[in-house]
Amino acid sequence: MRAYALLGGPKEEWPTDIKEKFYQAKAQHDFIIGVDRGSLLLEEMQIIPDLAIGDFDSLKPPELELIEKNVPDIRYSNPIKDLTDSELMLQATFEDYQVKSLTILGATGGRLDHFLVNLMMLLNPAVTNYAEKITLIDKQNLLRFYLPGKNIVPRQKGYSYFGVVTLSPVSNLSIEGARYSLSQFSSTFPRAFSSNEFLTGSQSFNLSFDQGLVVVIFSKDIDRFHNI
């Protein structure tokens, strides 16, 4: 089973085809998750999530009532907690519902501490192993997470650039078969290698490392003022 989650990030950073994505997911009986305000935003699109997670403290009482009336599985989180809403979402999704892949939307833009919660959640050893099953998408970026080993990273249609960002200390990081190569790079602190590109005609590049968590950020140029 595939899963799609909507978080509470601002609509202007959503992919332009987000409604079609969720309608298609619902039609295919994929698993739909709303995190905090994302649950309400789904209901506004006439999509009832299968699972809602959050402390919901930004919702007005009638908004929360709507979710409580419709959503079959609701998990209430505590603002003071060991796991963030996003980490709780990963545990519920992968452990209780055993989904095979998870696409996360609404994770970027707006308040940057919220985005960093979503970007950094996979550093928590309790959920790191789900990294390779997760894709994060907004209007201009697509993020895939990678664990140590030899990885073949496929080109993502429509995205011209990619950056390789180590979210942790990393050892022997190599990038092969891309415009800018990197050989056996090690660092005790995170590094971002931005603005790389696939070779013309190439459908993938090789990404290998021995230790750490790496995110590949695919991006494209967009006309932001006319695309909202």
Place this chain on the structure above:
Amino acid sequence: MRAYALLGGPKEEWPTDIKEKFYQAKAQHDFIIGVDRGSLLLEEMQIIPDLAIGDFDSLKPPELELIEKNVPDIRYSNPIKDLTDSELMLQATFEDYQVKSLTILGATGGRLDHFLVNLMMLLNPAVTNYAEKITLIDKQNLLRFYLPGKNIVPRQKGYSYFGVVTLSPVSNLSIEGARYSLSQFSSTFPRAFSSNEFLTGSQSFNLSFDQGLVVVIFSKDIDRFHNI
């Protein structure tokens, strides 16, 4: 001497008063820096930067010529390099020009690998010591960086929330005098504590830790569709 730098992030994430900020800075003879496309964006505002840094590979030849004609100090970086454009900017600004504080604009939005380069640059030990002199501002967020010790974090006018994000392993992190407290928290991996608030009437909170780099992200709710 104070410094203001403009990076190449999308205009829609700029603070609404960015032009006034730069005109006032110029009038006060503050130091103005353009990083890569930010140099051109400054010239479009009729501001000639004192220093321009970048590989400028996203600029057309006449755009680069305009910068080369006007800007007194230009540093050309290499896309394959040990220090990113942002790190080079910090070195030049604090070492060659000995500025006392640096406000960075245009660092957020758009391609997320670019934002992460800017967020993570201070983890490089070559420039970490400048952390407390740096403020990063966009339309909705204000970021301040903190080094180990006992820090008093002042309220920032107009920002209702703050998040505390450890960008590195951290030890004995405590937050006191805020809505959500934290006591002697240690972690081997970065963590984001989002959506905290100042106590009513309080002008600061206490942030202490023994090891690591911490960013405090002040944020506010904005009506994003009507504020562009």
